[in-house]
Amino acid sequence: MSAVVRRGTRLTAETLCFTFDGREYHGQVGDTAASALLASGVRTMGRSVKYRRLRGVLAAGPEEPNALFTVGSSPTVFPNVCAPQLELREGMVLRSQNRWPSLRYDVASLLQLGSGFLGAGFYYKTFIWPSWHRWEAPIRALAGLGEAPGACELPTVAVEHFSCDVLVAGAGAAGLAAARAAARAGARVVLCEREPVCGGELEFESGTIEGRPALAWIDATLAELATLSARVLTGTALVGETGGEFIALYEPGGLPGANAVYKIRPRAFVIAMGATERPIAFINNDLPGVMLLGAAERFLSRYGVNAGRELVLFANHDRVYAAATRLVVAGMRVRAIVDTRDATGLGPQAARQRTALAGTGTDCLLGHAVIRVTGRGQVRRAVIAPLASPAAAHSIACDTLLVSGGWGPSTHAGMHEGGVTRYEEALGAFVSTEQPDGRENAGAANGLLELSQALADGAGAGTRAARRAGADGDPGTAPLGSGDGAPRLVPFWRSPADRAGEKHQFIDYQNDVNVADLRAALAEGFVDIEHVKRYTALGFGTDQGRMGGLLGAAILAELRGEPLRDVGTSRLRPPYHPVTMQSLAGLRVGARLRPMRRTPLHEWHVAHGGVLEPMDLWMRTRYYRENGPGAYEAGIAEAQRVRTSGGIIDGSTLGKIEVAGPDSGPFLDALYLNKASTIKVGRSKYMVNLREDGMVLDDGIVLRIAEDRFIATTSSGHGAHMLAHFEHYRDTQWSGCGVTVTDVTEAWAVIVVAGPQSRTVLREVLSAQWRQPLDALTHMAFARGTLAGQDLTVLRASFSGELAFELHCRPSISEPLWESLIAAGFKPYGLEALDILRVEKGYLVSSELNGQTTPFDLSMDDLVKHGNHCIGRELLDRPAFHEPTRPRLVGVRAVDGRMAFYGGAQLTTPDQPHRACGYVTSSVYSPTLSEWVGLALVSRAHADGAVLDCRDPVRIGDCKVRLTSIIHYDPSGERMKS
Amino acid sequence: MKGVEQVRHRGLGLVERQTGRVLEFVAFHFPSEGAFVVGWPAAPGAIRHDVQGLSGLLHFAPARWLAPSPCREIAALVAAAEDAATGTCIDVTGKWREFALIGTAAARVLASTLNTEIVLEGRECAAVTLFDCPCVLARVGDGYRIWVRASFAEDFVNAIESLCLPG
Amino acid sequence: MIRLICPFCGPRELREFEFHKTRAEPGSTPYAQVYERVNRLDDSVEHWQHVQGCRAWMLVRRNPSTGLVLETRILGGDHP
CATH class of the missing domain: 3.30.70.1400 (Aminomethyltransferase beta-barrel domains)
Incomplete structure (x- = not known):
């Protein structure tokens, strides 16, 4: 436990407690999980997925590949939370991942002994005998990253769609300069920054801008932006874009799961998202204690944490000397600086810094590389050798190795919709050249790593963006500043190693992809970077190749013997960082998953025991609880009542x-x-x-x-x-x-009044003016008039086979009309009963009108004969529609009247039991006929009266059925036409 | 149909308004410049306000105008257009339910479901889908007038009630 | 999301529209119109409806290979 109160740009003095792997630790408010653990001397933070190698924290941002924790306790767990991003809160419970039973003693780390069998793509080649499935279960148990949460309550997300003139992504030097210029020019500016504070590298790089210290300049600029009505969104990361709409997620505190989702349509867009530092590959470059140079600087300036005590620095550019100077001032001892370049590579500022450092005892080597680091579970020694003669190595004792191979511009936001990049030798990185619709990169994202250049570039991009958006005010002068000098980088990707050593030169930490895997992929014939990516899983993890993508491409190029510009990098796609399903779902969660359409009588059904079910988007009543314990019994009771006296049903969805x-x-x-x-x-x-x-x-x-x-x-x-x-x-x-x-559809509520008593009840309910029209109404005729001042149409038509009337009325009088029908003695029936009534009469629904039946199949020959030229008429006259094998709609009844049969049952003949000659489309239990009746589509070869086998092995078994006319009840239609 | 206040809290009011007759006028031919009398809202998204300043006739879809609770003047305009065989007038009373969305949070509520700036650019009304409900949206003063398709109206109110907006 | 320009409503998100079918080749038989559709790689002429907006039917000319929308115009007007 650290008793010293650390000072840092993100910290307050207030302390807090949290647990990690069951042990209690202390930190300060503002600490992240990584910074508090480092301060407490914890260096191992997890194990790798495949080989279960111990790992420590490598980076200080969302690109961190190793230190991923599970936060919380079941069921509300958040897996794969990035430790350097996770802001600690009092009582937080953290667990490392990929280890069992504990971080220190992991059983599966014995897998390293079998690492020869576990190279890239091993599942294509090994564990095949006796059967992959025997191995699959244990391998799957070991695979995967983190534990999925159970059913838990997550906060609802707020969603906001808005437009602006200029969207600036990234609030570092270039982004702030761009936002300021655009806002001064009169544009509506939105600036979004994924960190909780603005500034980017200015947070630790000792720079001055416009005569002020960088941090003071940031505050002044933000204050000015506020007066110019610019909107600054911190803690908000841009995750992707489609078609000009940018998605940004506000995830405060580094816990995944957005609190707010912004969908922004800017007129112009400036990408100032900086550049991501990358490591160099050397043997055991994944040992805890190996960290990126910039990460160590951030841990120091933000959280007052020393990355280690005895440091060795390994880089290929001038910045390492500026960094070393700052680390020494903070009290760390830099044992050696290993620079891969020769003496001519250094600029004057760096040369001065190097001389000063050498004077204080740092071993400043040029033209050297770190070949390997050794130590059990963490860095103990670094083995260094001259590049000219790698065999002449010597080793230094140290506890931390800070590595930096350069920076890769974060161009993804411009690349999601297609953009072109170009390889810059001076950066050892790809810089974007062409972007869709005039958007630009600025600052480090544009390959400009020097502060003065970044500020000018940002101001220029912001001005041009404002002009594109139509704001032509004065952007003011671009800010002048100075900080660390130009890096003067010479690309260096990996230290020399023999074949055995290549197995431990790691490129993608999350998937344990090493140089040997790249070599194996090439040997297997995977040449293209996209194929190599998928074969080796390079770039597949939560960091999406930010650590290892470019490194892998460069080493692949070296192995292929081709220049890196010809190899390229794999295609970038959104989202930029992992996004929870909750964020994507937005408002469409729970009851809001889909809309629900209600008829005007919905409230009445709910209040009176109606059991409603969704049918497409409509909620429709299936049956009413008072009529039976379930749909089957209630449907029968309701249908019976319609046939004996009558009933009403809500048909408004028609x-x-x-x-x-x-x-x-x-x-x-x-x-x-x-x-x-x-x-x-x-x-x-x-x-x-x-x-x-x-x-x-x-x-x-x-x-x-x-x-x-x-x-x-x-x-x-x-x-x-x-x-x-x-x-x-x-x-x-x-x-x-x-x-x-x-x-x-919604202008007319429909109430169907059906049954022998329907005319009587209607005469009672409707006003006197309706008596005569009602009595005179013949089948299929209708009368129009008013009821209570609102339009009413009474149509005499029947879907139940009983005397029936469809009342089409304005929704405002539907409930009073319905209630008056109830008062007059009719009770409501639902869809279940409706189905019984219509099957008894052979009326058709979508089960029969399923898009695969012709009018001939459905015995509509008369309609065709007297029909007219219409859509579909030409293709109706096809020989195929008259083949004897075409189905015919028939009625079916069980030979043994007590047997049931269901829709979907297949019909076969005894001599061909394995070939269906038809199937049952609808079936109901008919209370009127006291047996199951149905409709079926059967091959024309079978006439009415034929007996077929009705096969239903999965549900209720088989029975014999007889084919009948489709009208089971009242074939002459007398009841309907009375 | 409710004529009462539905949602009132934290700077937001959602009030259903009583509607009488509602008509849709559908033209046979379009584009329709010159086919109608002066004052007819011919441009896409145009609204002809009635004498009380309320939305009288809304051009929300090609060759289709909504006349909610038309006053005598608007009703006469529509009847005249039908007599001139320019199109047909359909009585759709019951199809649309009218709401007023007012208050300082009104714009933020709509921003949860669509970008109102783009949808209402260069027009006074637009046919939109709000919280998955088909609507006609018009900006009225500081707030909005929304005609929601009747079968979706309950769902629309529930969606707004369940919004959890940042304070 | 990608946007289509509805001839009546202006630019709207793609999810508001529904694709119906490619326009039939002029002069093709009814059988060909139903069963022998032509899929063009570079210049596809299609009927879409703005279902979640004004419900206008529109003709959209697109390049399916690049996704670029070349033209949208309304159907049903006096100048088809």
Whole structure:
């Protein structure tokens, strides 16, 4: 436990407690998990996925590949949380990953002995005998990263869509300069920064800007941006973009799971997301104690944590000397600086710093490289050799090795939608050149690592962005500043090693991909970087190749003997960092997953024991609780009551389309198989739509309201499709003609009053003016009038086979009308009962109108014969539609009246038990006939009266059925037409 | 149909308004410059306000205008257009339910589901989907007028009620 | 999200639109229109509907290989 109160730009003096792997530790408010543990002397923070090698923290940002913790306790656990990003809170519970039973003693680390069998792509080549499945279970148990959370309550996300003139991603030197210039020019600026504070490298790089220390300049700039109404979003990372819309997630405290999701459409976009430092590959470069140079600087300046006591620095650029100077001032001892360049590589500032460091006892080597580090579980010694003669090595005792191989511009935000990059030898990195629609990189993201250049570049990009967005004010002068000098980098990717050593030169820490794996991939014939990536899993982890992607590409290029610019890097895709499903779901969670459509009578059904179920987007009543313990019993009771006296059902979901205009008759003729234009005003007709290939699409009733006005009803399920179908036809073949199409589904509530008593009850409920029209109403005719001042249409039509009336009324009077029908003695029935009634009468629903049946299959030959030229007519006259093997719609009943059969059961003949000659489309228990009845589609070879086997091995077993006419009850239709 | 306040908290009001008759006028031909009388909102997204300043006639879809609770003047305009055989007038009473969304948080509520700036750019009304519900949206003064398709209206109110906005 | 420019509503997110079908080749038989559709790699002419907006039907010319939308115009007007 550290008793010293550390000072850092992110810390306060207040302390807190947390646990890691069951032990209690102390930290300060502002600490991250990584900084507090480092301060407490903890260096091992996890094990690698495959070989279970001990690992420590390598980086100080979201690109950290090793120190991933599980936060919290089941079920609310957050796996794979990046330790350097996770802000500690009092009582936080942390666990390391990829180890069992403990971090120190991990059973699976014995796998390292079998590492020869576990190279890249091992699952294609090994563990095949006797059967992969025997090995699969234990291998899967070892694989994977972290523990998935259980069912837990997560906070709902706030989503915000907004536009702005200029979006600047990244609030480092270049980003702040860009935002300031754009805002001064009058643009609406949004600046987003993934860290909780702005500044980027300025946080530790000792720079001065416009005569002030960098940190003071940052504060002044942010204050100015506030006065210019710029919006600064900290703790907000840009994760991706599609089609000009940028997604940024506000994840405070480094815990995954956004609190807010921003969807931003800027007119212009500046990418100032900096550059990511990369390591160099040498033997055992994954030992705890090996850290990136910039990470050590950040741990020092932000959290007051010393990365180690005896340091060795290994780099290929000038910045290492500036860094070493700062580390020495903080009290760390730099034993050696290993610079791969020769003396001519150094700039004057670096040369001065080097001389000063040498004077204080640091061994400053040029043209050398660290060949390997050794130590049990952490760095103890560094083995260093001259590049000219790698055999002449010597070793130094140390506890920390800080490595830096250079920086790779974070260009991803420009690359997600396609952009072009170019390899810059002076950077040893790819810099983006072409970007879609004028967006630009600025600063380190543009390959400019010097502070003065970054500021100028940022100001220029911000100004150009403001101009593109139409703001032409004065951006002011670009800020002048100076900090660390130019890096003068000479690319260096890996230290010399023999074949055995290459196995421990790690490139991708998260997937344990080493140089030997790259060599193996090449030997297997995987040459392209995209293939190598997928074969070796290079770049697959949570860091998405930020540590090892470029390193891997460079080493691959070396192994291929080609320049790096020809090898390239693999394609970048969003999201930039791991995003939780919760963030993507946004508001569509729980009850808000999908919309729910309600009929005007919905509240009544709910209040009166209706059991509702979703049908597409509608909630429809299946049955009413008072009629039975479940759907089966209640449906039977409700159906029986309709046949004996009557009932009412809410049919408001019925699709209704109003077609109006002088050409509406001919228009409908073209959409239906049978003619609409011959319907008389005041009458309706059962009509069938064909699909363009001749199959039956839908059916419904069309009412002729007036000479130039019809209402076409569709089935509830096909409503949306039929509306689009009508609209499409009107806007293509009938554009400019005198016909309009309007969806009126919700303008009319529909109450079906069915049963022998229906006319009596209606006469009682409707006002006196309706008596005569009701009595005079013949089958398929309708009468229009008003009720309580609102429009009402009474249509005499039946889907139950009983005397029935469809009341189409305005929603505002639907509930009073419904209640008056209840008061008059009718009770409601639901879809379950409706299905029973319609199957008894052989009426069709989507089970029969399934898109695979022709009008001939459905015995609609008459409609075809008298039909007109319509959509689908041409393809109706096909020989294939008249083949003897085409199905025919028939009724079915069990030979033994007590047997049940279900829809979906297959029908076979005894001599061909393995080939279905048909199947049952619908089946119900009929209370009227006291047996199960159904409808089926059966090959024409079988006539009415034939007995077939009804096969249902999975559900209720087999029985014998007889084919009958499709109308099981009241075949002459007397009850309906009474 | 509720004519009462539905949601009121923290700078937000969602109030359902009573509607009387609601008409949709659908034209046979479009684009329709010159086909209508002066004052007819012919441009996409245009609104003709009635004498009380309320939205009288909204051009929310090609060749389709919404007339919610039309006053005598608007009703006469629409009837005249039908008589002139320019199109047909459909009585869609019950299809749309009208809400007023007001308060300082109104804009932020809508921003949860779409980018209002883009959708209302260069127009006074737009056919949109808000919280997965089909709507017609109009900016009115400091707030908004929203016509929601009736079967979705309950869901629309629930969506706004369940929004958890940053304080 | 990628946007389409609805001829009536202006630029809207792609999710508001539904693809219907490619336009039939002019002069093709009914059978060919249903079963012998032509998929063009570079210049696909398609019918889309702005289902979650104004419900306009529109003709969209796109390059399916690059995703670039070349043109959108309304169907159903007097000048098809």
